[in-house]
Amino acid sequence: MEAVRRKTRVVTAGSLLIGGGHPVSVQTMTRTDTRDVEATVAQVRQLQAVGADLIRLAVPDREAGAALAAIRRRIDGPLSADIHFDHQLALMAIEAGMDELRLNPGNIGGGRRVREVAIAARGRPMAIRVGVNAGSLEKRLRSDRVTAEALVQSALHQAGLLEEAGFRDITLSVKAFEVPLVIDAYRQAALSTDYPLHLGVTESGSELTGSIRSAVGIGVLLAEGIGDTIRVSLAASPESEVRTARTILASLGLGPPGPEVVACPTCGRCELDLAPIVRAVEERLAGVKLPLRVAVMGCVVNGPGEARQADIGLAGSKGAAVLFRKGEITGRLPADRLLEAFLFELDRFLAVSDDAEADPAAGTRGGLPPAD
Amino acid sequence: MEAVRRKTRVVTAGSLLIGGGHPVSVQTMTRTDTRDVEATVAQVRQLQAVGADLIRLAVPDREAGAALAAIRRRIDGPLSADIHFDHQLALMAIEAGMDELRLNPGNIGGGRRVREVAIAARGRPMAIRVGVNAGSLEKRLRSDRVTAEALVQSALHQAGLLEEAGFRDITLSVKAFEVPLVIDAYRQAALSTDYPLHLGVTESGSELTGSIRSAVGIGVLLAEGIGDTIRVSLAASPESEVRTARTILASLGLGPPGPEVVACPTCGRCELDLAPIVRAVEERLAGVKLPLRVAVMGCVVNGPGEARQADIGLAGSKGAAVLFRKGEITGRLPADRLLEAFLFELDRFLAVSDDAEADPAAGTRGGLPPAD
Numbered sequence: 053m054e055a056v057r058r059k060t061r062v063v064t065a066g067s068l069l070i071g072g073g074h075p076v077s078v079q080t081m082t083r084t085d086t087r088d089v090e091a092t093v094a095q096v097r098q099l100q101a102v103g104a105d106l107i108r109l110a111v112p113d114r115e116a117g118a119a120l121a122a123i124r125r126r127i128d129g130p131l132s133a134d135i136h137f138d139h140q141l142a143l144m145a146i147e148a149g150m151d152e153l154r155l156n157p158g159n160i161g162g163g164r165r166v167r168e169v170a171i172a173a174r175g176r177p178m179a180i181r182v183g184v185n186a187g188s189l190e191k192r193l194r195s196d197r198v199t200a201e202a203l204v205q206s207a208l209h210q211a212g213l214l215e216e217a218g219f220r221d222i223t224l225s226v227k228a229f230e231v232p233l234v235i236d237a238y239r240q241a242a243l244s245t246d247y248p249l250h251l252g253v254t255e256s257g258s259e260l261t262g263s264i265r266s267a268v269g270i271g272v273l274l275a276e277g278i279g280d281t282i283r284v285s286l287a288a289s290p291e292s293e294v295r296t297a298r299t300i301l302a303s304l305g306l307g308p309p310g311p312e313v314v315a316c317p318t319c320g321r322c323e324l325d326l327a328p329i330v331r332a333v334e335e336r337l338a339g340v341k342l343p344l345r346v347a348v349m350g351c352v353v354n355g356p357g358e359a360r361q362a363d364i365g366l367a368g369s370k371g372a373a374v375l376f377r378k379g380e381i382t383g384r385l386p387a388d389r390l391l392e393a394f395l396f397e398l399d400r401f402l403a404v405s406d407d408a409e410a411d412p413a414a415g416t417r418g419g420l421p422p423a424d
Numbered sequence: 425m426e427a428v429r430r431k432t433r434v435v436t437a438g439s440l441l442i443g444g445g446h447p448v449s450v451q452t453m454t455r456t457d458t459r460d461v462e463a464t465v466a467q468v469r470q471l472q473a474v475g476a477d478l479i480r481l482a483v484p485d486r487e488a489g490a491a492l493a494a495i496r497r498r499i500d501g502p503l504s505a506d507i508h509f510d511h512q513l514a515l516m517a518i519e520a521g522m523d524e525l526r527l528n529p530g531n532i533g534g535g536r537r538v539r540e541v542a543i544a545a546r547g548r549p550m551a552i553r554v555g556v557n558a559g560s561l562e563k564r565l566r567s568d569r570v571t572a573e574a575l576v577q578s579a580l581h582q583a584g585l586l587e588e589a590g591f592r593d594i595t596l597s598v599k600a601f602e603v604p605l606v607i608d609a610y611r612q613a614a615l616s617t618d619y620p621l622h623l624g625v626t627e628s629g630s631e632l633t634g635s636i637r638s639a640v641g642i643g644v645l646l647a648e649g650i651g652d653t654i655r656v657s658l659a660a661s662p663e664s665e666v667r668t669a670r671t672i673l674a675s676l677g678l679g680p681p682g683p684e685v686v687a688c689p690t691c692g693r694c695e696l697d698l699a700p701i702v703r704a705v706e707e708r709l710a711g712v713k714l715p716l717r718v719a720v721m722g723c724v725v726n727g728p729g730e731a732r733q734a735d736i737g738l739a740g741s742k743g744a745a746v747l748f749r750k751g752e753i754t755g756r757l758p759a760d761r762l763l764e765a766f767l768f769e770l771d772r773f774l775a776v777s778d779d780a781e782a783d784p785a786a787g788t789r790g791g792l793p794p795a796d
Contacts, residue, residue, distance in 0.1 A: 316659065
């Protein structure tokens, strides 16, 4: 599957380039009180560590606006300010050196205020996202039911206000809770404009339910070549949002190469509880960037065969378990301490791989050691 | 978004009709030892209760094959038998009255054995799924890398062996771990045949990662109108597989109407931890079939507005929380016992709704009481 990516203009948000074929980036939003500089800086750094490319901060009042400069000084990497109602907050965010504003011109009073913001932002390496949500659509565009047409019309109208004021580095989002509405709206936006599109399903639910709903909506669009940056909205930690977004991208081959865990669902053939092992392996690999495949399989019959392409794996069955590399059995693992034993082998494998990565000549295939 | 569903022949698996525009059904597989009739019957019933339409049992040996008749007698509703290597197991499953076999003719020795199975199955209200997996593809079709073409070619070849033997009630699956390969293979299968397609991403990972990867792969295909029955394969409980499958279908409007939980991701504006409330509400609604929308929102400013279409919801903020129905604030909730208080209100709401559902004249809009 090689979707032709939709052509868009390129928009700059600090060191991040959005659109124009640049890698699809991952966004999230802090949960801290932005006025609390220490807590916010700490959370931003955590989110950068798990792979957030652009991190948005709520700016509910002037005190939060005043904190942005201090946060900015301590953070390398793209930051976005979420602005509502008060255009002075937008001016404070621009002055503080934020790389993006999320701002709807209609929401800050239009006219002169939008021009002031556009003039202040113009010429800086920053973007403005016009973000329309079904839940807060202007009344004049809302009939009984919010339509995709209305979402796109609103977004284009708001973007037009910025363009009229001379600001062009715009991205758009047209979000809703209902996945089919989201898909329709972005498809229409993709046909109507060359702005990079920020994809998202709003208020999508708990970590699991919201991740599934977001994966469907964002996945369908990305598979059509639509979408330049994504945000998964979960009633969970922002780290969870980033992990889910990264998993969506990786599943479609749109993320950087990284580890994959092949895990058999187990069935009546298998007497081992593999689920905790799979979870532990996924956690162990969370920070790993090597493109390796790990397999956790339930039986010796299919395990090594089905995981032929795995770099390292285990195949367990009724009380027995074997270690294998590249589809070949290379050792046995004590079944009663399977989790610890396999994590130990995985760590050993990663340690050798890290060395190999540091000295590419030492290993084969992207720094991975050959099977032993 | 109204995808035109692909036209397929209709295949019967007991009381379940697959393909031909019938609702997309949900499959899973028991984790019990099939020889343990009690445990297997209990798990099948649990899976039926959470919405599994077709439940597959592993049949690794004759003892498991012999248990099928006893399980069948105690279970109403579609059951499938997973058969490998031994065609006698297929004959035992047919004789026991199973509604589907998952069986690859090439895997049971071809020729005479396939004809025996086809003759035994013919004329019964049962289906055979030819299920090709990238991991176990025939060697002759496997080059260095498994391709979508090879998966489809293998599936069509195997289905052809059944057709030659006079059996036509066939569904196909062409699964792999890599989501883009899965998407490609099913797209090609959809163009090549009118068999109903059973969608799935194999060995897709832990509950969360595997659900995300499955939602992308299955979601992309369903959004294109491809897919007649789905199975999510997780290294987790079969109940989790069913829940994820149902969430995927619901997100695309392909499931039966049911409850939805709108949950804001919270941000710097919100001082309440909504995640546990969202999880508790989703759990409370797990068995509910009413088409109602529940909103759990972080602030009073946007809460009632954004959740305008919610039937019942809470909007919390810095220590305060309100209850609302249909976007109108209808009461206050004690912030220190928010979870219990909201679940109490939700239960009260559901109780009234159940009464209304039992007597449709008593309520409006699908049995829901009007806002009070």
